[in-house]
Amino acid sequence: MKIFIEKTKENKTLEFSGSAKELLVKLELNPEAVLIARNGALVTLDETLSNTDEIKILSVISGG
Amino acid sequence: MKCSKCENAAIYEKPALCKEHFNEYFEKKVLKTIKEYDLLSKKDKICVAASGGKDSVSLLYVLHKYGYSVEALAIDEGIAGYRDESLEFLKKFCSEKNIVLRIFSYKDEVGSTIDILSKKYSPACSVCGTFRRHLLEKHSKGYDKIVTGHNLDDESQAVLMNILKAQTSLFARQGPKTSSVKGFTQKVKPFYFIKEKEVMIYAYLNGLNVDFKECPYAPQSFRAHVRDLLNEYEAKNPGAKMNIVLHYLKSRNIKTERKEIKTCSKCGMPSSGNICKACRIKAEIKQ
Numbered sequence: 524m525k526i527f528i529e530k531t532k533e534n535k536t537l538e539f540s541g542s543a544k545e546l547l548v549k550l551e552l553n554p555e556a557v558l559i560a561r562n563g564a565l566v567t568l569d570e571t572l573s574n575t576d577e578i579k580i581l582s583v584i585s586g587g
Numbered sequence: 588m589k590c591s592k593c594e595n596a597a598i599y600e601k602p603a604l605c606k607e608h609f610n611e612y613f614e615k616k617v618l619k620t621i622k623e624y625d626l627l628s629k630k631d632k633i634c635v636a637a638s639g640g641k642d643s644v645s646l647l648y649v650l651h652k653y654g655y656s657v658e659a660l661a662i663d664e665g666i667a668g669y670r671d672e673s674l675e676f677l678k679k680f681c682s683e684k685n686i687v688l689r690i691f692s693y694k695d696e697v698g699s700t701i702d703i704l705s706k707k708y709s710p711a712c713s714v715c716g717t718f719r720r721h722l723l724e725k726h727s728k729g730y731d732k733i734v735t736g737h738n739l740d741d742e743s744q745a746v747l748m749n750i751l752k753a754q755t756s757l758f759a760r761q762g763p764k765t766s767s768v769k770g771f772t773q774k775v776k777p778f779y780f781i782k783e784k785e786v787m788i789y790a791y792l793n794g795l796n797v798d799f800k801e802c803p804y805a806p807q808s809f810r811a812h813v814r815d816l817l818n819e820y821e822a823k824n825p826g827a828k829m830n831i832v833l834h835y836l837k838s839r840n841i842k843t844e845r846k847e848i849k850t851c852s853k854c855g856m857p858s859s860g861n862i863c864k865a866c867r868i869k870a871e872i873k874q
Binding site: 529530553554555556558560564565566567568569570581582583584585 | 588596597598599600603606640641642740741783784787788791792798799801814818819821822
């Protein structure tokens with residue numbers, strides 16, 4: 524799975540399949556502070572993600 | 588998860604809504620706040636405090652969509668590599684929507700920039716906020732209202748920050764609108780009850796967000812610490828942010844809302860009801 528974390532501008536490649544919520548736990552990210560987009564479309568935390576998905580973790584908090 | 592209103596996939600959990608129904612939910616919530624708190628009228632000449640971030644652009648977008656007479660006012664603090672991108676986005680957005688945009692800079696108005704002032708004032712956020720409010724007030728003369736993109740997260744953080752610093756005098760500045768004080772333009776906040784996450788979703792769905800860039804001075808701020816604390820708590824206790832602002836709104840009017848004190852008919856102790864809570868629980872235990 525290819526992951527881009529917007530806040531830190533990090534690109535990661537992970538072996539992962541499971542829910543979006545589980546991915547956030549693995550990445551140690553708070554669901555209150557981020558949104559998850561799979562192939563450009565927002566998904567809910569219960570959505571099952573697969574290893575072939577391209578994931579973008581968007582930052583919810585304001586920059587200032 | 589499916590949308591609670593149609594067969595499409597949900598993009599938000601609480602409530603479960605698809606893209607189309609989320610947009611509807613969001614806009615209804617904004618319009619409801621405007622109506623319930625009498626924030627704006629279609630006759631008002633409105634000055635939107637804009638930074639080019641998701642909150643202010645979403646605010647301009649919604650108000651413009653529903654026929655409010657909005658103009659945008661932006662402040663360039665002079666923070667290299669941070670503000671430039673969002674201001675460019677704001678210029679493009681306002682040009683496309685035919686919205687008047689005025690930009691004032693600390694460099695011209697204060698004679699310095701935050702990059703320079705930060706060497707003397709640390710953290711820079713306090714002095715930055717003071718100048719931003721000052722310039723906003725100065726350049727909004729002739730408008731009926733200043734509208735800001737403060738959301739539920741901002742407001743619950745502010746309440747908590749004031750409690751933690753015992754700054755009760757600032758409580759009067761909070762709430763969905765400031766009171767009308769001679770010499771000041773009234774400030775209103777249509778996103779007062781909307782979570783920051785919801786604003787971000789709306790901005791993303793409607794192409795109103797620029798890529799995230801954090802102000803280099805923000806991590807040092809007290810607000811950033813309170814924000815992270817509150818996000819941790821909210822994740823475990825959903826509804827905490829809303830409860831904080833509701834508590835604030837209720838406590839503002841606590842004198843007028845205080846119930847008459849009665850005497851408990853069972854034990855004779857002071858009580859808000861005819862039977863005090865202790866006696867009600869005692870009765871439950873006996874059942």
